[in-house]
Amino acid sequence: MGNTAKTRLGHIFSGTATMSRYDAAQIEQKWQEAWDKADVFKATREGGKPKYYVLEMFPYPSGRIHMGHVRNYTMGDVIARYKMSTGHNVLHPMGWDAFGMPAENAAMAIGGHPKEWTYGNIADMRGQMKPLGLSIDWSREFATCDPEYYGQQQALFLDMLDTGLVYRKNAVVNWDPVDMTVLANEQVEQGRGWRSGALVERRELTQWFFKISDMAGELLDAIDGLDNWPAKVKLMQANWIGKSRGLQFAFDRVDGGEAIEVYTTRPDTLNGASFVGISPDHPIAKALEAENADVAAFVAECRKGGTTEEAIETAEKLGFDTGIRVKHPLTGAELPVWIANFILMDYGTGAIFACPAHDQRDLDFCRKYDLPVIDTFFALDDNSPVGTEAFVPAKTDKVRFVDHFAGLDIATGEDAIDATIDFAEKGGWGEGVTKFRLRDWGLSRQRYWGCPIPIVHCDACGVVPEKKENLPIRLPDDVELDKPGNPLDRHPTWRDCACPSCGADAKRETDTMDTFVDSSWYYARFTAPRADTPTDLADAEYWMNVDQYIGGIEHAILHLLYSRFFARAMNITGHLPDSAKEPFDALFTQGMVTHEIYVTRDENDRPVYHLPEDIEWTENGARLGACGSPVEVIPSAKMSKSKKNVVDPVNIISAYGADTARWFVLSDSPPERDVEWTASGADAAFKHLNRVHRITAEIAEMGDATGQGDDDLLREMHKAIHEVTGGVESFGFNAAIAKLYAFTNALQKSKAGADAKRTAARVLAQLMAPMTPHLSEEIWQLLGGEGLVIHAPWPIADPAMLVEDTVTLPIQVNGKRRAEISVPKDLGKDEVEKLAMETDAVKRALDGKAPKKVIVVPGRIINVVV
RNA sequence: GCCCAAGUGGCGGAAUGGUAGACGCAGGGGAUUCAAAAUCCCCCGCCUUCACGGGCGUGUGGGUUCGAGUCCCACCUUGGGCACCA
Numbered sequence: 001m002g003n004t005a006k007t008r009l010g011h012i013f014s015g016t017a018t019m020s021r022y023d024a025a026q027i028e029q030k031w032q033e034a035w036d037k038a039d040v041f042k043a044t045r046e047g048g049k050p051k052y053y054v055l056e057m058f059p060y061p062s063g064r065i066h067m068g069h070v071r072n073y074t075m076g077d078v079i080a081r082y083k084m085s086t087g088h089n090v091l092h093p094m095g096w097d098a099f100g101m102p103a104e105n106a107a108m109a110i111g112g113h114p115k116e117w118t119y120g121n122i123a124d125m126r127g128q129m130k131p132l133g134l135s136i137d138w139s140r141e142f143a144t145c146d147p148e149y150y151g152q153q154q155a156l157f158l159d160m161l162d163t164g165l166v167y168r169k170n171a172v173v174n175w176d177p178v179d180m181t182v183l184a185n186e187q188v189e190q191g192r193g194w195r196s197g198a199l200v201e202r203r204e205l206t207q208w209f210f211k212i213s214d215m216a217g218e219l220l221d222a223i224d225g226l227d228n229w230p231a232k233v234k235l236m237q238a239n240w241i242g243k244s245r246g247l248q249f250a251f252d253r254v255d256g257g258e259a260i261e262v263y264t265t266r267p268d269t270l271n272g273a274s275f276v277g278i279s280p281d282h283p284i285a286k287a288l289e290a291e292n293a294d295v296a297a298f299v300a301e302c303r304k305g306g307t308t309e310e311a312i313e314t315a316e317k318l319g320f321d322t323g324i325r326v327k328h329p330l331t332g333a334e335l336p337v338w339i340a341n342f343i344l345m346d347y348g349t350g351a352i353f354a355c356p357a358h359d360q361r362d363l364d365f366c367r368k369y370d371l372p373v374i375d376t377f378f379a380l381d382d383n384s385p386v387g388t389e390a391f392v393p394a395k396t397d398k399v400r401f402v403d404h405f406a407g408l409d410i411a412t413g414e415d416a417i418d419a420t421i422d423f424a425e426k427g428g429w430g431e432g433v434t435k436f437r438l439r440d441w442g443l444s445r446q447r448y449w450g451c452p453i454p455i456v457h458c459d460a461c462g463v464v465p466e467k468k469e470n471l472p473i474r475l476p477d478d479v480e481l482d483k484p485g486n487p488l489d490r491h492p493t494w495r496d497c498a499c500p501s502c503g504a505d506a507k508r509e510t511d512t513m514d515t516f517v518d519s520s521w522y523y524a525r526f527t528a529p530r531a532d533t534p535t536d537l538a539d540a541e542y543w544m545n546v547d548q549y550i551g552g553i554e555h556a557i558l559h560l561l562y563s564r565f566f567a568r569a570m571n572i573t574g575h576l577p578d579s580a581k582e583p584f585d586a587l588f589t590q591g592m593v594t595h596e597i598y599v600t601r602d603e604n605d606r607p608v609y610h611l612p613e614d615i616e617w618t619e620n621g622a623r624l625g626a627c628g629s630p631v632e633v634i635p636s637a638k639m640s641k642s643k644k645n646v647v648d649p650v651n652i653i654s655a656y657g658a659d660t661a662r663w664f665v666l667s668d669s670p671p672e673r674d675v676e677w678t679a680s681g682a683d684a685a686f687k688h689l690n691r692v693h694r695i696t697a698e699i700a701e702m703g704d705a706t707g708q709g710d711d712d713l714l715r716e717m718h719k720a721i722h723e724v725t726g727g728v729e730s731f732g733f734n735a736a737i738a739k740l741y742a743f744t745n746a747l748q749k750s751k752a753g754a755d756a757k758r759t760a761a762r763v764l765a766q767l768m769a770p771m772t773p774h775l776s777e778e779i780w781q782l783l784g785g786e787g788l789v790i791h792a793p794w795p796i797a798d799p800a801m802l803v804e805d806t807v808t809l810p811i812q813v814n815g816k817r818r819a820e821i822s823v824p825k826d827l828g829k830d831e832v833e834k835l836a837m838e839t840d841a842v843k844r845a846l847d848g849k850a851p852k853k854v855i856v857v858p859g860r861i862i863n864v865v866v
Numbered sequence: 867g868c869c870c871a872a873g874u875g876g877c878g879g880a881a882u883g884g885u886a887g888a889c890g891c892a893g894g895g896g897a898u899u900c901a902a903a904a905u906c907c908c909c910c911g912c913c914u915u916c917a918c919g920g921g922c923g924u925g926u927g928g929g930u931u932c933g934a935g936u937c938c939c940a941c942c943u944u945g946g947g948c949a950c951c952a
Contacts, residue, residue: 184950313867738889810885
């Protein structure tokens with residue numbers, strides 16, 4: 001329980017007001033029961049209403065909800081409730097992304113079973129989430145670790161295998177040579193295994209892959225149609241897919257061996273080639289590795305370190321001259337072939353030609369190994385040769401080529417590339433090709449707590465898919481998790497099975513699926529969560545697509561790209577209609593919840609972190625409540641357990657109520673940016689809700705007397721309707737709330753009569769209902785609103801009430817504001833200019849002379865240039 | 867290393883290329899009260915001025931424009947992602 005919050009607010013509750021006080025706990029329980037009783041959040045296809053599907057990225061069941069969840073689900077709830085009140089059948093489901101490593105880690109660290117740990121956490125989190133009053137259809141809830149869910153996922157896998165979307169090949173993993181186990185990237189710390197501390201190596205395993213690269217072009221082209229996605233996410237995805245056009249050609253070997261195919265996106269720099277580089281995983285490197293101890297040692301050196309692109313890109317550049325020589329296709333010059341650790345086998349052909357003058361990596365490499373650097377072009381105004389910095393102009397910049405083979409002189413990089421590809425194709429020694437950076441999706445994981453891959457290995461038949469009637473292939477419960485490695489691999493009997501093809505004794509695949517598979521189709525499953533096929537087409541047809549998807553920007557690439565792939569795969573396999581190939585119509589990426597960090601130092605000057613609720617504030621700054629030691633305050637960062645800068649939503653809800661928590665996370669920052677949780681901000685939110693409760697209760701008790709300024713109040717009301725509606729529809733929740741503050745101020749100050757005030761207060765309840773649904777129901781009832789506010793149709797602003805008769809125009813002199821005038825809204829340009837020229841400020845600035853220019857923007861501004 | 871964002875008062879932030887700082891917090895002053903809390907009213911970017919006013923001001927440096935927080939270029943700092951964290 002958050003003592004700080006309770007103490008801080010004790011005084012609010014101790015008031016002696018005769019009016020009933022704002023009792024959040026009582027109000028929230030009362031209205032949650034009313035909603036349950038009326039079953040208002042059950043998604044149905046009835047009534048001929050348009051549908052609206054709002055989905056927040058489902059949580060990993062860590063066991064505790066955090067403020068990030070509160071923010072994420074509150075945003076979705078605002079949209080869902082708003083859409084309910086605008087006449088939609090709303091689908092707003094919740095589930096659990098329940099497979100993954102933390103459950104296995106917990107089992108290893110504290111004992112127990114991943115299954116029990118996970119389902120226990122789900123129960124806890126559901127219990128913490130329900131008090132938030134979210135408009136969720138809980139009857140559709142599922143966890144990805146339910147056999148009913150992952151069995152359907154296995155069926156999907158088999159269908160994808162049938163259609164050629166799944167295949168096997170070798171791929172590298174992080175290998176811990178001490179624990180003899182595969183490590184996740186997260187488990188590699190500074191190149192070492194997190195438990196053993198051993199230097200990690202890259203090792204090849206045969207693994208299952210989804211053929212996402214087949215759809216690279218389509219996934220890229222379809223980005224254009226994602227009108228309601230953030231531009232930055234679309235750009236990140238486009239860059240990730242990485243379409244490039246380049247030249248593919250071969251270097252003939254001097255020794256007559258098989259030619260080396262290379263791919264380059266800068267064929268125009270072929271004159272500057274100083275060596276040919278191949279990946280340590282290139283077939284030629286592998287062949288040499290087998291017969292040459294020096295090569296084997298070098299390649300082994302290259303395989304040290306993790307598999308991440310970051311590790312490979314930032315590693316020190318290493319090279320080995322193979323002694324092989326190739327012929328430059330144009331000049332006939334001999335070039336050496338080097339093995340280089342920064343060349344990826346996965347991209348292009350796994351071999352390149354290096355042009356050090358115009359590529360920084362190549363240049364660093366050539367300087368290190370003393371290879372020649374040949375300039376192929378210069379800037380138009382600078383002939384100096386490349387030194388330590390490669391000359392890499394934008395492809396749209398014009399440069400001057402030196403003695404170019406395709407006859408180029410001054411040209412842009414783009415034109416030069418096209419001309420070179422043309423030249424090579426005409427000469428018959430090369431071909432223009434389009435390639436993608438996107439690699440196929442490796443889905444095999446050597447872990448227990450995931451969806452088993454429904455495959456059987458038979459000595460006679462080879463790799464055989466399991467029969468659908470045998471699904472789900474369930475995870476065994478009796479496993480030992482106390483040692484590293486995959487417990488399925490060492491289970492005495494689970495692997496044993498009959499071959500689905502010939503019936504002979506066979507062995508199950510022991511790898512499980514990447515948890516990204518689980519989250520790549522859950523949105524489709526929510527449309528028919530109990531169907532005995534992956535989806536029910538009629539339900540999918542009605543509810544898909546997700547109209548509004550909401551989640552963290554950290555999922556901008558992988559999760560969203562994999563989901564887009566899966567929707568297409570499900571369409572091909574008959575589980576989704578054509579209309580649902582692109583599953584998320586609109587995407588919103590919200591920011592994180594942050595908090596200040598409080599730290600003291602131990603005797604060794606190491607930081608000791610403290611929870612916000614243990615801090616006291618004095619005139620001299622922050623100190624520890626218990627002992628009074630001064631505390632250093634570090635600027636806000638993402639809430640994390642290790643830094644203890646966390647505020648538990650459960651504490652906040654019991655101190656202030658859910659409506660305050662919801663109001664605050666929406667009010668203080670634009671939703672796409674981070675929000676800093678502050679105790680004073682939460683207090684302010686709570687005080688405001690108290691004030692709304694008090695004001696509306698007073699209005700409810702007013703007599704029917706007429707007052708002054710009814711029309712002004714109603715104008716304010718219509719403006720509030722207009723702006724709050726716009727704010728909600730455009731995810732401007734903080735702006736909508738600012739308007740609600742202003743409208744509340746206007747309502748409080750207004751001297752209007754009871755009728756106008758009640759009308760305005762009921763509209764206030766409606767406008768606040770998506771954000772503070774419990775308080776809104778209470779006010780609505782108090783003011784005699786009909787039924788539940790969740791069922792009341794959203795108010796519509798009267799355009800006639802939104803226009804002002806006069807406008808205030810600022811007058812600038814040379815772009816600086818010097819005066820303002822108030823004029824009728826429709827006054828003509830010439831009259832406005834005349835009035836402006838007569839103001840003192842303009843006369844003073846002109847000093848009797850004529851202005852150079854006068855700009856009048858009607859209804860906006862006047863600028864006099866002197 | 868590569869890709870993508872974000873930087874505005876003491877603080878969170880607002881602002882279709884058109885009055886920078888809406889709204890909220892913190893702070894100051896006042897009303898109410900025996901007193902306090904709660905509540906209500908007023909002030910509140912920085913410098914300068916008794917005041918009227920003037921100058922400066924949206925991370926830094928340039929540019930486009932009658933006019934730039936907003937558009938363009940370069941840089942700095944912080945955050946997200948980099949394919950086995952979810």
